[in-house]
Structures are given as C-alpha cells and as structure tokens.
Amino acid sequence: MNPVPEQPGAQPPLTGPQCEAGLALALAHDQLQLQYQPLVDLQSGAVVSLEALVRWQHPERGLLMAHDFLPQAAAHTAAIGDWVLRRACADLRSWRQAGRPHLKVAINVDASQFLDPGFGAEVAATLDEYAISPDALSLEITETALTRAGARCDQLLAGFKQRGLCLTLDDFGTGHASLSSLKRYPFDAIKIDRHFIRDVATSGSDAAMSRSIIDMAHHLGMKVVAEGVETEAQCDFLRRNMCDQIQGYFFAAPMAAAALQQWLAEAPALAPHLLRMHRPPRxxxxxxxxxxxxxxxxxxxxxxxxxxxxxxxxxxxxxxxxxxxxxxxxxxxxxxxxxxxxxxxxxxxxxxxxxxxxxxxxxxxxxxxxxxxxxxxxxxxxxxxxxxxxxxxxxxxxxxKESADDNQRLHLEVRTANQELAAANRRMEQLLQEKQRQISRDEISLNVAREVLQHLPLPVIGLDDAGMIAFINGAAAALFQQHGGLLGSEAGSALPELFGADGAPPSGRHVARVGQQDYAVHCHPMGSASTSRGSLITLSSQEASHA
Known part of the structure; x- marks a missing residue:
C-alpha cells in the first residue's frame, strides 16, 4: 500500500543567489510540483485529508524537497504561496468532481503570507473561483508565524475563521506558544511535531509530552494530528492514547496528484487492529x-x-x-x-x-x-x-484482561464524547465572539449614522415599528421645540400635524404645515437593505424645494 519513499539527493545545498535565480525560472517554466501526503483517521481508518507539499523538479539536481529551497526563497514566497494555493484548489476540485466530496486539503502558510493583510481575501477569492467551500481547505500555521504576528495575531486568525476556513497549528511543541495563548486561538487542530513522535513508543518523556498535548487539545475542543509516524509501534501508541489522525510514511508517502487518484481508487484504510476502538483477539x-x-x-x-x-x-x-x-x-x-x-x-x-x-x-x-x-x-x-x-x-x-480493556474502551468512549462536546462548545464560543464583534461593528456604524443625522440641517425623525419616536435630530428638535420632549412618545399623538386625522403614520410623500411654514413630509420604511425596523420621516420646507 505504501509508495516508495522519496530519497533526497546528496548534492550540496543551493546558495541564496542560485536559489533566487532558479526559482524565477521554475515559476516561469512550471518546474514546481505539488505532492500530497494523506492523513488517516484513527477511529474510522479512512483517509480524511491531504497535506499539500511543494517540490521543485530542478533541471540539474532532480526533485528537491521544500526544505532544500524554501528557506532561501524569500523574494518568491508570495508567488510560490499563490501557486500552491491555486494548484491545490484545482486538484481538490478535480477530486471532488470525481466523486470524493468529503476530501479536504491542507496548505502550509508562510509567516510572510500570514502577516499579509490581503492574504485572507486572496484565499477567499481563489476558493470562489474554483467553487470550493471554505471548510474544505485548512491553513497550517506555525508557532513562529504567531510569534511574528504579535498583537495582530488574534485579528488575523479571526479573519480566517470569519471566512469559514479551518486552521491547524503546525509543528506544535517546537515554538513559543504557551497553553494560555493556545486557549484563545481559534485552531481546529494541532499537529504534534515529528520530533516527539520519533521515540514516542520507547521514550518516557516523549510519551508524556505527546499524552499531555493530546489531553490538552481535546480539553480545548481541538483535534490532534501526529506527523512523522513511521512505525506500527508509534501508531499503536497514538491509537491507545486517543490521537485523532496520523500522517507519515507508515501509512503513505507523499504522492503526485495523478498517482494519488489511482491510490485512492483502491480504498486504502488503516488496519483494523490499529483503530482506536479495536477489540483484538485473545x-x-x-x-x-x-x-x-x-x-x-x-x-x-x-x-x-x-x-x-x-x-x-x-x-x-x-x-x-x-x-x-x-x-x-x-x-x-x-x-x-x-x-x-x-x-x-x-x-x-x-x-x-x-x-x-x-x-x-x-x-x-x-x-x-x-x-x-x-x-x-x-x-x-x-x-x-x-x-x-x-x-x-x-x-x-x-x-x-478483557475487563480492564472494556474499562479502557469505555474510558475512550467517554473521552471521545467529551472531546466532541468540547469541540461543540469551542465552536459556540467562536460564534459568540464573532457575533459580539459584529455587534460592536454595528454599534460603531449606528453611532456614525446617528452623528451624521444629528448634524443634518434637514429635520429627521425616527420611528420604531410600533410608531414610537426613537430618534429626533437637532433640526427636528428645534422645529418642534414647542412640543417639549418627544423621545419615547407615540408619534401620532405627539406630532398630529404630520399625521392624518386618524393618527395613522404617513406613507409616501405629503405636505404638512408646521407653525407658519409648509413642509414636504417623506416617510422612508427601513429594512429593505438592512435588519433595521421602523421608518424615517424627513421634512423639507416647500420654499427650499421651490428654490
């Protein structure tokens, strides 16, 4: 089932100038490739996602891994990132049209992309172009990128979540993300770095670290992915300790899109004895x-x-x-x-x-x-x-032994249910935070609108949907100052000159006399372009109209 692993070349690394010049040609002559490494679910055994990995088919050095050229590619980071995004979306659309509607793809986001205020809009536009729902794409962001973002981090992450994108914290454990900061980040999943997985079956410290990350992430409602899984012993440890997904050569190596399509047609799955709830033979x-x-x-x-x-x-x-x-x-x-x-x-x-x-x-x-x-x-x-x-x-x-195993399975089922509940609570918290941000934005917009209306020379009166006066600007207050306080009054009773004999609210346009002056009265129902209710009444003097 496993493809042959890639063998990196033994040539000396590219220098910065060599890399910069070569990548300019690579982008122009389509020398970049995307390979995809599957992520498999430890509960169902099925492939649930793919990580897109960029490669460079160098004309002299052969196939180069990302770490061979990306660190020296600062001048081309944006162009490479844009190419990866578009190619991944094109492949994802192709797979979905071929009958894999639930397949998802993750792309790695460079720190410079993460800090770019226009990157979120670019991702959204590309998804729209390829007719892909935002939740089909996951952005993998490293702790380094979060650190560089500083105070802007929360705003940038919130922007991605508002667009419906999935977020994964990549290489967790190698950077500076603290538990307190992780709690506020809206990540959907955490990836345990391969350095903790390599000896997880034999090293007590790595095992303890991995268990702690899994427990912490589940408590926060996040899924856990272990990368760099290369042996059955590692997979078995992760299965028994409630890890959600694994990625690595043990299950599958990275593959080009065409090879992956053929591989997926064989319905690959993790062996039953490595699933989380598996009941083994005696x-x-x-x-x-x-x-x-x-x-x-x-x-x-x-x-x-x-x-x-x-x-x-x-x-x-x-x-x-x-x-x-x-x-x-x-x-x-x-x-x-x-x-x-x-x-x-x-x-x-x-x-x-x-x-x-x-x-x-x-x-x-x-x-x-x-x-x-x-x-x-x-x-x-x-x-x-x-x-x-x-x-x-x-x-x-x-x-x-089986009684102990049954207790362990029951414990796993309870933990799974608690994890799902925590995930639901986290989604609700994120939704509530977004609603609160929207309310705050609406309040700012409302205050601006009120300020504008307040200083208009045109008298303006706002009515709620029950016909009560909810707003009156300065010009209107001056015009009707003899009526006393109007806010909260029933409009038909407080301002009879603007309404008919039956006190019914005005509709359309009519002329009313206020004091010694005739005014054109306009009633504007609200709600056609917003969630506002009620109506706005504006008055303009007939003299001004004739003038």
Missing part, C-alpha cells in the same frame, strides 16, 4: 525451555481459540513482546540464561497491561515471592498441572 505467550511442555500446552489450549506465541527462554520472550502485544503470559521459572521471575519483571516493563502467570515444577521461593509481591506475577501454578484447572486459570486471566 493473545497468549508461552515461555518454556522444554519444547515438549510448549507443545503439550499448545495442544491443550488449541480449542480455546487463543492466538498463541511461543518462546524457548526469557530473551526470546522479550523479543516477542518487543514486536507483538500479548494479553496473557505463561512462563516457566527455571530456564537457562534468565529465571522466569526475572523475565516476568522485564515483561511487566514492556507490557504493563498483560496478565502474567508462572507455571513451574521448580520453586525458588524467595525469587517467586518477591516477584509476586512486586506485582510481576498474577498467579503461580505448579507442574504437573491439572488440564481443566489450568485452562480455567488462563481463561480467568483473559477475563481479567
């Missing part, structure tokens, strides 16, 4: 230095439908545990090279969730007692054994 490891004992145990347990692994001594048993998860271990005590108690202690380190049983005809009491007291041994059984009792003890061990 796996049993038998460790004994006597081949006939191992053979007898396998015959005895054949009908119980266990997936059985065997080893002839402790070191072989540890090798099995290093490459294969097991649920129950049955080990002899007296074996050459390593006692069974010592083997089970090490097994506990490699597979702490396994149930460990010692089956031995030799009893070195102190060693076994210590192992039991330390928790390395679940039960100690003696040889020769009673077949049914032994089968019963092993079956009970599997029930204990």
């Amino acid at each position: 796996r049993l490891l038998l460790v004994d230095d006597e081949p006939n004992i191992v053979a007898a145990l396998k015959r005895l347990l054949r009908g119980d439908h266990y997936q059985i692994y065997t080893a002839n001594d402790g070191p072989q048993g540890l090798e099995v545990l290093a490459r294969q998860q097991v649920d129950v271990i049955v080990s002899d005590q007296r074996m050459p090279g390593m006692l069974g108690a010592d083997f089970l202690r090490k097994a506990r380190e490699l597979a702490p969730e396994s149930i460990r049983i010692m089956l031995s005809g030799y009893t070195e009491l102190q060693s076994v007692t210590d192992a039991v007291n330390e928790g390395a041994i679940y039960k100690f059984l003696t040889k020769p054994w009673d077949d049914e009792q032994l089968r019963g003890h092993i079956a009970e061990a599997f029930r204990v």
Whole structure:
C-alpha cells in the first residue's frame, strides 16, 4: 500500500543567489510540483485529508524537497504561496468532481503570507473561483508565524475563521506558544511535531509530552494530528492514547496528484487492529525451555481459540513482546540464561497491561515471592498441572484482561464524547465572539449614522415599528421645540400635524404645515437593505424645494 519513499539527493545545498535565480525560472517554466501526503483517521481508518507539499523538479539536481529551497526563497514566497494555493484548489476540485466530496486539503502558510493583510481575501477569492467551500481547505500555521504576528495575531486568525476556513497549528511543541495563548486561538487542530513522535513508543518523556498535548487539545475542543509516524509501534501508541489522525510514511508517502487518484481508487484504510476502538483477539505467550511442555500446552489450549506465541527462554520472550502485544503470559521459572521471575519483571516493563502467570515444577521461593509481591506475577501454578484447572486459570486471566480493556474502551468512549462536546462548545464560543464583534461593528456604524443625522440641517425623525419616536435630530428638535420632549412618545399623538386625522403614520410623500411654514413630509420604511425596523420621516420646507 505504501509508495516508495522519496530519497533526497546528496548534492550540496543551493546558495541564496542560485536559489533566487532558479526559482524565477521554475515559476516561469512550471518546474514546481505539488505532492500530497494523506492523513488517516484513527477511529474510522479512512483517509480524511491531504497535506499539500511543494517540490521543485530542478533541471540539474532532480526533485528537491521544500526544505532544500524554501528557506532561501524569500523574494518568491508570495508567488510560490499563490501557486500552491491555486494548484491545490484545482486538484481538490478535480477530486471532488470525481466523486470524493468529503476530501479536504491542507496548505502550509508562510509567516510572510500570514502577516499579509490581503492574504485572507486572496484565499477567499481563489476558493470562489474554483467553487470550493471554505471548510474544505485548512491553513497550517506555525508557532513562529504567531510569534511574528504579535498583537495582530488574534485579528488575523479571526479573519480566517470569519471566512469559514479551518486552521491547524503546525509543528506544535517546537515554538513559543504557551497553553494560555493556545486557549484563545481559534485552531481546529494541532499537529504534534515529528520530533516527539520519533521515540514516542520507547521514550518516557516523549510519551508524556505527546499524552499531555493530546489531553490538552481535546480539553480545548481541538483535534490532534501526529506527523512523522513511521512505525506500527508509534501508531499503536497514538491509537491507545486517543490521537485523532496520523500522517507519515507508515501509512503513505507523499504522492503526485495523478498517482494519488489511482491510490485512492483502491480504498486504502488503516488496519483494523490499529483503530482506536479495536477489540483484538485473545493473545497468549508461552515461555518454556522444554519444547515438549510448549507443545503439550499448545495442544491443550488449541480449542480455546487463543492466538498463541511461543518462546524457548526469557530473551526470546522479550523479543516477542518487543514486536507483538500479548494479553496473557505463561512462563516457566527455571530456564537457562534468565529465571522466569526475572523475565516476568522485564515483561511487566514492556507490557504493563498483560496478565502474567508462572507455571513451574521448580520453586525458588524467595525469587517467586518477591516477584509476586512486586506485582510481576498474577498467579503461580505448579507442574504437573491439572488440564481443566489450568485452562480455567488462563481463561480467568483473559477475563481479567478483557475487563480492564472494556474499562479502557469505555474510558475512550467517554473521552471521545467529551472531546466532541468540547469541540461543540469551542465552536459556540467562536460564534459568540464573532457575533459580539459584529455587534460592536454595528454599534460603531449606528453611532456614525446617528452623528451624521444629528448634524443634518434637514429635520429627521425616527420611528420604531410600533410608531414610537426613537430618534429626533437637532433640526427636528428645534422645529418642534414647542412640543417639549418627544423621545419615547407615540408619534401620532405627539406630532398630529404630520399625521392624518386618524393618527395613522404617513406613507409616501405629503405636505404638512408646521407653525407658519409648509413642509414636504417623506416617510422612508427601513429594512429593505438592512435588519433595521421602523421608518424615517424627513421634512423639507416647500420654499427650499421651490428654490
């Protein structure tokens, strides 16, 4: 299923001037390429998104990775970014027209693009041009870009979210984003940097860091993507610790658009045993230095439908545990090279969730007692054994393990539900913030409009939809000063000269006499071009009209 990984060349790096001159030609002669690396969901096993990765087909050096030329491409960053955006949108439209409506694409945003105030509008215009919904495109932004943006960061991110774009915080853990600042950022997902994933299955510190990032992101309603996943052990760790998606050569290498289209036609998916809620078969490891004992145990347990692994001594048993998860271990005590108690202690380190049983005809009491007291041994059984009792003890061990697994799965389901709830709450908070910003903008616009109307020489009166006077400008207040305070009054009663005998509000245009002067009265219903309700009444003197 995996394409052949790319092999970067061993040539010396391009210098700045070489890179600048070469990229100008590359853009002019279509030497740039986009390759796409799939992101696979750890819950469904399906491909859910693609990251677009720019490459340069250099005429002399062959295919260059992004890190070979982008750092020296400052003068061409905007042009390359625009090319990536348009090519990704064109490919995405092609895939969607080919029957993949849910496929999404992520593009990397350079810090200079992020800081460009026109970049959001450019993205929106390109999406409109290719008829792609904004939520189909994710912008991957690094912590470095956030740091460079400084105080403008919140405004820039809010602008992207207002346009409906998805946002991913890339390479998390390598920059300066603090937990407090991350809380206010409207990111939809976080990518754990590959440096934490490389040794996540063997390094306690990397494992702890990855778990903390996953827990924190889920608490904030964000999804978590692990990049640089290259082994099944890494994938299994991420599966068990609630990571949402993985990206890396373990599942698929980056591919050109045409190759990707063919690859997707094969419906690639993650193996079932690597899914988050997977229930594995019952796996049993038998460790004994006597081949006939191992053979007898396998015959005895054949009908119980266990997936059985065997080893002839402790070191072989540890090798099995290093490459294969097991649920129950049955080990002899007296074996050459390593006692069974010592083997089970090490097994506990490699597979702490396994149930460990010692089956031995030799009893070195102190060693076994210590192992039991330390928790390395679940039960100690003696040889020769009673077949049914032994089968019963092993079956009970599997029930204990499966009960713990069921509790873990229930815990995962609860965490999944909590994550979805947190994500929904985060979306609601973002929507509320946007509504508050809109209200603030509307208030500013309203205040400006009120100020303009207040200083117009033309009398203006505003009525709400119940016919009450809600606004009166200076010119109108001066004209009707003999009526006293008018705000909040019923217009038909307070200003009878403007209304008919029945007090009905005016409609269209008519002439009314106010004091010793005739005025043309115009009524303008509101709401045709806004959400405003009510009406505006303007008065213009007939003399001014005739003049």
